[in-house]
Amino acid sequence: MPTGSPSFRLKVASVLVFVLLLKEEATCSVVFQPSFLVTFGPRASAFLVGNVSNISLTVSSVTPSNKTGRLPPPSCIPSFPSQWNLSQELIGKSSLLVRLSLNRSLQLCVNETECCAQPLCVAETVQVSACLGEAPLASLILQSQIYAQLPPGGPVLENKTVIPNQVFQPLGRCPCDLSPGECDVRCCCDQDCTPELLWLFTGHCLPGPFGGSVTPAPEYDCSSQSADNAPDWFPFLCVTSPSENNPFLGLFYHGQTIIPKGAPSFQAQQVATPVPPTNYRQGEPIFTTDNQYFTIPQVSVLGQCLENAPVAFLQDFESVCTRTLQACPATPADLTVAVRDGLGGMVTVSVVDEVITDTSLYVSSPAKPESAGPAQVPERQLCVNVVLALSYVVYWSGNGLTSISVTRRIGNITLSPAVSLTSRYSAVFVNGNVTAQPNSGNPGYQVGRPVIGGSLDSTTGVIERAPLSLWHTVGDGLCSSAGLRPVLYGMNSTSGCLMPVSLLNLTQCGQLRETVRFVLSGLVPATLVSWSGKPDFTLQANWTKISTVVQNSSQPSWGFAGVCSGIPAHLNIHIRSIVMGTVGGVPQKMIQAVELSFKEATWSLECDAVDGNPCVTPDLTQSFPLTSSVTFIDTPISTQPPKSRFSINFTEFDCQRNDVCWPELAFPLTPYYTGEPYSQALAKGLILVFFFIAASVLGTPWRQIRQAWSNTSL
Numbered sequence: 001m002p003t004g005s006p007s008f009r010l011k012v013a014s015v016l017v018f019v020l021l022l023k024e025e026a027t028c029s030v031v032f033q034p035s036f037l038v039t040f041g042p043r044a045s046a047f048l049v050g051n052v053s054n055i056s057l058t059v060s061s062v063t064p065s066n067k068t069g070r071l072p073p074p075s076c077i078p079s080f081p082s083q084w085n086l087s088q089e090l091i092g093k094s095s096l097l098v099r100l101s102l103n104r105s106l107q108l109c110v111n112e113t114e115c116c117a118q119p120l121c122v123a124e125t126v127q128v129s130a131c132l133g134e135a136p137l138a139s140l141i142l143q144s145q146i147y148a149q150l151p152p153g154g155p156v157l158e159n160k161t162v163i164p165n166q167v168f169q170p171l172g173r174c175p176c177d178l179s180p181g182e183c184d185v186r187c188c189c190d191q192d193c194t195p196e197l198l199w200l201f202t203g204h205c206l207p208g209p210f211g212g213s214v215t216p217a218p219e220y221d222c223s224s225q226s227a228d229n230a231p232d233w234f235p236f237l238c239v240t241s242p243s244e245n246n247p248f249l250g251l252f253y254h255g256q257t258i259i260p261k262g263a264p265s266f267q268a269q270q271v272a273t274p275v276p277p278t279n280y281r282q283g284e285p286i287f288t289t290d291n292q293y294f295t296i297p298q299v300s301v302l303g304q305c306l307e308n309a310p311v312a313f314l315q316d317f318e319s320v321c322t323r324t325l326q327a328c329p330a331t332p333a334d335l336t337v338a339v340r341d342g343l344g345g346m347v348t349v350s351v352v353d354e355v356i357t358d359t360s361l362y363v364s365s366p367a368k369p370e371s372a373g374p375a376q377v378p379e380r381q382l383c384v385n386v387v388l389a390l391s392y393v394v395y396w397s398g399n400g401l402t403s404i405s406v407t408r409r410i411g412n413i414t415l416s417p418a419v420s421l422t423s424r425y426s427a428v429f430v431n432g433n434v435t436a437q438p439n440s441g442n443p444g445y446q447v448g449r450p451v452i453g454g455s456l457d458s459t460t461g462v463i464e465r466a467p468l469s470l471w472h473t474v475g476d477g478l479c480s481s482a483g484l485r486p487v488l489y490g491m492n493s494t495s496g497c498l499m500p501v502s503l504l505n506l507t508q509c510g511q512l513r514e515t516v517r518f519v520l521s522g523l524v525p526a527t528l529v530s531w532s533g534k535p536d537f538t539l540q541a542n543w544t545k546i547s548t549v550v551q552n553s554s555q556p557s558w559g560f561a562g563v564c565s566g567i568p569a570h571l572n573i574h575i576r577s578i579v580m581g582t583v584g585g586v587p588q589k590m591i592q593a594v595e596l597s598f599k600e601a602t603w604s605l606e607c608d609a610v611d612g613n614p615c616v617t618p619d620l621t622q623s624f625p626l627t628s629s630v631t632f633i634d635t636p637i638s639t640q641p642p643k644s645r646f647s648i649n650f651t652e653f654d655c656q657r658n659d660v661c662w663p664e665l666a667f668p669l670t671p672y673y674t675g676e677p678y679s680q681a682l683a684k685g686l687i688l689v690f691f692f693i694a695a696s697v698l699g700t701p702w703r704q705i706r707q708a709w710s711n712t713s714l
Contacts, residue, residue: 030055030130032098032140039144042102046140048088048130052096055130055137059086059100062127074129074136084126098128100142108148122146176206279399280313280342286401289338289346296392297321297425311427313342314396316438318426318485325419328383335390335406343400350404356411361481362388363413364420381415389424396429440489441533444580444588447490451575451591452535453526454543463537466526468573470628471495479519479626487573487630489533490589496627503618506605509564516626517598520571523628529575529594549597562605562615568598573630592635 030050037044048055060079062071083104089097102122109115128140176187183193188205222238276287286294298309298319305321341347356362389409395402413421430438440449454463469484470493479497487493499519505512528543536542574595579587603624607615673681696702 030138032128032130032138035138035140037140037142039142040146042106042146044100044142044144046098046128047091048096048098048138050094050138052090052094055096055132057086057088057098058129058131059084060127060129062125064125071125071127071141074127074139076129076131076134076136083122083124086128098140100126100128102144102146106146106148116148119148120145121148276340277342280396280401281399282312282314284313285310286313287340289340294337294339296390296427297423311392311394314429316426316428318424321423321425323421323423325383325415325421328381328415329386329421332387335408339401339404341401343398347401347403349406352405352407354407354409356388356409359388359411359413361483362411362422362424364422364476383413383415385410386413386421387423388421390426391424392427394427394429396431439534441588443532443534443583444586444590445489445533445577447589448488449533450486451489452530452533453524453546454528454530454535454537455526456528456540463528463535463540463543465537466528468526468529468630469523470630471497471523478623484523487575489575489591490577490632492629492631494627494629496625498623499626500621500623501603501605502621503562503605503615506562506564506603509566512564512603513567517568520568520598520626520628523571524573524596529591531591544591544593546594546596549595562607563602564604565602566600567603567624569601569603569624569626570599571628572597572599573628574633575630576633576635578635589634 030048030052033047033049035046037046048057056076058076058078059082060075060077061082064071083102085101085103087099087101089099091097104121105115106121107115108119122144123146124144126142126144128142129136130138130140174187174189174191176184177190177192178184178187179192181192183197184190186201186204186206187193188198188201220237220239222234222240274285274287274291274293276291277284280286288294293308293310295308296311297305297307298317299321300306300309305319305323335351336349338346338348387408388411389407391407391409393405393407395404413419428438438450440446440452445451451468453466453468455466456463467484468487470487471479472483472485472495477498479499482497485495499516501512524546527546528540529546530542531544532542574597575591576593576595577589578592580590581588605615605622675681
């Protein structure tokens with residue numbers, strides 16, 4: 001089609017007109033946010049968003065149509081007069097803040113101007129229209145319902161509240177009166193309730209002080225007992241008091257004047273200065289001589305490492321803090337601090353340094369990817385004498401401390417990007433002198449305390465301590481780098497670690513089984529366990545021997561390529577406890593027996609591993625889990641009397657199995673009879689026996705026996 005033809009020029013002109021209309025519509029589009037408001041006060045505001053240039057605002061009062069109930073369309077003609085003032089403020093380039101305020105007073109009056117003659121001042125629907133010229137573009141609907149304000153009758157002299165004397169003018173005579181000027185349901189003391197309304201819930205009033213009365217009346221009240229059932233002393237010693245004198249309602253509280261003290265609404269809580277105690281109790285913080293908390297780094301509930309965490313008296317703990325180092329750690333503070341001993345003196349922390357050459361258990365560095373950027377720290381920066389672990393031993397006696405020692409483990413680490421430092425902190429409270437060992441109870445075990453193990457020294461005949469432990473894995477989770485944690489009494493627990501195994505190991509199954517058994521047996525080097533929480537290391541009668549369940553399984557020393565069966569991969573420690581008496585009403589729990597058992601598993605290599613094929617490459621390893629668990633079994637106490645030899649041997653006469661029961665032959669005289677107290681049953685039984693003997697002596701059979709005896713004598 002030629003460009004100069006009339007049809008082509010007509011199409012171009014129509015496209016230009018359409019584009020101009022779209023542009024004008026886009027530039028003139030505005031909207032109120034929000035577009036509908038409900039206010040109960042004299043001020044309201046909204047935003048007009050869009051192209052607000054050349055926009056004018058008008059205010060008009062509107063009413064819905066009687067036929068349709070709809071509001072009229074927006075109009076750019078304002079209504080005069082209007083009791084609303086309109087103001088606007090430009091916010092940015094594309095928004096306008098529109099404010100509406102009432103231009104009349106809200107005070108309630110009678111014959112004055114600029115006031116409200118009725119309690120409800122304004123109940124009106126206002127429409128704000130945004131116009132471009134004479135064309136409305138958007139509208140805001142404001143629904144107002146504003147009540148009058150009642151000013152005080154006289155000047156307020158002082159900001160104080162006067163509580164009247166409740167002996168004469170009770171403040172809480174009717175606490176269930178919650179709505180002023182209205183009758184509250186089931187509130188019988190409400191003065192706003194008419195007799196007709198009270199009749200509706202008569203007999204269903206709120207009981208007790210919340211209903212304005214006390215039921216029942218106290219026994220010392222003269223009106224609580226009638227003359228029929230009153231004791232002899234009652235008329236002379238009863239108290240005459242009306243039911244309105246209710247201590248629950250505060251009627252005996254003498255009134256006073258309370259002056260409120262102004263304070264900010266959001267005020268930070270003032271932390272009180274710690275006050276050192278005269279002597280320590282369990283769970284209370286330990287203080288230094290300068291009245292500060294004695295602190296050791298610990299791990300919070302959220303997993304963060306707190307550098308200044310207070311230490312509680314007689315509360316052992318063990319924590320591990322992992323930090324990512326960007327620079328060498330700062331020089332640690334002096335650990336030789338003076339601590340209050342709780343007995344009026346002080347003790348000084350003694351420090352023993354231990355140099356760690358192998359820091360692999362404390363330092364871990366992730367593998368650096370090939371596409372990693374330049375490091376923020378030097379690659380070979382050496383940090384000297386870094387604190388790796390702090391092990392505190394606090395010795396105590398009574399309610400005080402006797403000495404404190406700490407073993408500080410230090411070492412040199414090489415700083416590299418994203419290197420992690422795992423620091424270990426612990427505190428153990430030991431009763432007695434420096435050479436003493438912590439106990440786990442006196443005499444019974446306490447839940448959460450370590451189980452005390454030992455081994456007999458054949459040369460001296462003295463039992464030495466030996467631990468019962470579970471794994472405490474950190475870092476890579478391998479058994480070679482896993483730590484140990486003690487077995488705690490009464491707490492069932494399971495732990496585990498990983499053991500790397502290659503194809504060469506799985507071709508020698510017998511040796512692999514012995515290696516795994518040796519690793520698991522290292523958790524329990526003890527051969528004895530103390531049956532009480534306070535053991536005697538010189539008396540073997542206070543110790544019980546640890547038994548091991550031997551499984552009769554004949555496994556071949558060889559296996560298939562990459563497969564070994566009968567691997568003792570799980571160790572279970574069974575501890576059976578029993579309650580043996582009480583001390584001060586507290587049951588004392590003792591250990592009765594300890595048994596070790598192994599559970600076997602079959603290990604086989606996965607040839608389609610992601611990192612390679614361990615079935616072909618002998619150097620590649622695959623990790624297999626080793627687990628250990630401890631289970632506590634409580635032996636119930638038998639409250640029944642022990643069975644006699646007759647009951648054990650002749651079970652056919654058992655009372656629970658047969659109708660014939662020899663122990664119940666004299667049923668009323670035995671404890672099997674529970675119909676009445678045993679003392680009464682025994683007394684009645686003896687009386688019956690007495691009457692039987694008397695009847696036998698004085699009756700006819702005995703008289704005939706005496707006559708026959710007399711005739712024989714003669």
